Amino acid sequence: xxxxxxxxxxxxxxxxxxxxxxxxxxxxxxxxxxxxxxxxxxxxxxxxxxxxxxxxxxxxxxxxxxxxxxxxxxxxxxxxxxxxxxxxxxxxxxxxxxxxxxxxxxxxxxxxxxxxxxxxxxxxxxxxxxxxxxxxxxxxxxxxxxxxxxxxxxxxxxxxxxxxxxxxxxxxxxxxxxxxxxxxxxxxxxxxxxxxxxxxxxxxxxxxxxxx
Numbered sequence: 001x002x003x004x005x006x007x008x009x010x011x012x013x014x015x016x017x018x019x020x021x022x023x024x025x026x027x028x029x030x031x032x033x034x035x036x037x038x039x040x041x042x043x044x045x046x047x048x049x050x051x052x053x054x055x056x057x058x059x060x061x062x063x064x065x066x067x068x069x070x071x072x073x074x075x076x077x078x079x080x081x082x083x084x085x086x087x088x089x090x091x092x093x094x095x096x097x098x099x100x101x102x103x104x105x106x107x108x109x110x111x112x113x114x115x116x117x118x119x120x121x122x123x124x125x126x127x128x129x130x131x132x133x134x135x136x137x138x139x140x141x142x143x144x145x146x147x148x149x150x151x152x153x154x155x156x157x158x159x160x161x162x163x164x165x166x167x168x169x170x171x172x173x174x175x176x177x178x179x180x181x182x183x184x185x186x187x188x189x190x191x192x193x194x195x196x197x198x199x200x201x202x203x204x205x206x207x208x209x210x211x212x
Contacts, residue, residue, distance in 0.1 A: 045170040047099030049179050051075075051198040052092040052134050061088045061136050064124060069194070071136065076183045076196040078156070085141040085152050089164075089181060089198050093129040097170045101127040104139050105165040106148050107180065114178045114204055120167050137166050137181075159185055162196075169207075176206040 056073030063069070069088050071077040076089040093099045103120035107113075129135030141149045155162045162183040169176040180202040186195045204210060 045097035045172060046095045046175050047093050047097045047129070047131070047168060047170055048095040048177065048203065049091045049099055049129065049137070049166065049168060050094050050200055051181070052090040056090065056092070056134055059090060059134065059136055061138065063088075063138065063140060072195060073134075074198055075186060076181075076198045077194050078152075078162075078183065078196050079194050080153060080156060083142065083144055085139070085149055087139040087152075087162075087164075087183070089137045089139075089183070091129060091135050091137055091198075093131055093133055093135060096131050097175075098131060099129040099135070099168050100171055100173075101129070101137060102167040102169065102176070104137070104167065106151060107163050107165055110161070110163050110180075110182070110201070114165050114180070117167055117176065117178070117206065120165070139164060174207060178202075178204040178206065 052073045054072075054074035058070050058072050061069050061071055061077075063086060065084075067086060069077045069079065069086060071088045071090045073090055076087060079086045101123055103117070103122045105115055105120045107115070123138070124140070125138075127135070127137065141152065143149060152162060154160075164181045164183065166179050166181060167176065168179070179200055182199045182201055183196050184199075186197045
């Protein structure tokens, strides 16, 4: 004789188990969809600065004291006076999001780790580089007694390379990046005195894993 009570209980248990499995699968699917949407959003906001192309147009950049400097594509313009170092780099934002520049630092050596972002020199003006567009980054040293002033003067005198870490992030301040640029003498023999070549050799993600 069939025990219908037992059959009913087993049916209820099976239904509950199936519902739990379906709910778990649905939750996992929703979590994956949310994670994918978040990654897509971050990717759409993410900036990445690189040297601009050599064929990019020349930019005329103004410093806060009224000085203007032309900087050619893929290069940097550098000038030293008795009291001020002027440096401007032509850069391009290869990312999808707006790049908001925060500050800069000079590492001791080309392959040394970057310093704490809190120790970077903050910019005196707001600089933004649109996604996929040409822009610039400025460095000014107005204290002749500072280590940075002496280091830059020594590099110029020796015809060596200058390393600069640029700190920037997206418009929501959620994805900060440090890019290490290298400023060196232009390989073009007839280059102007203030015309220097520009490359980038390292990128550090501060708020997410590094790509390497």
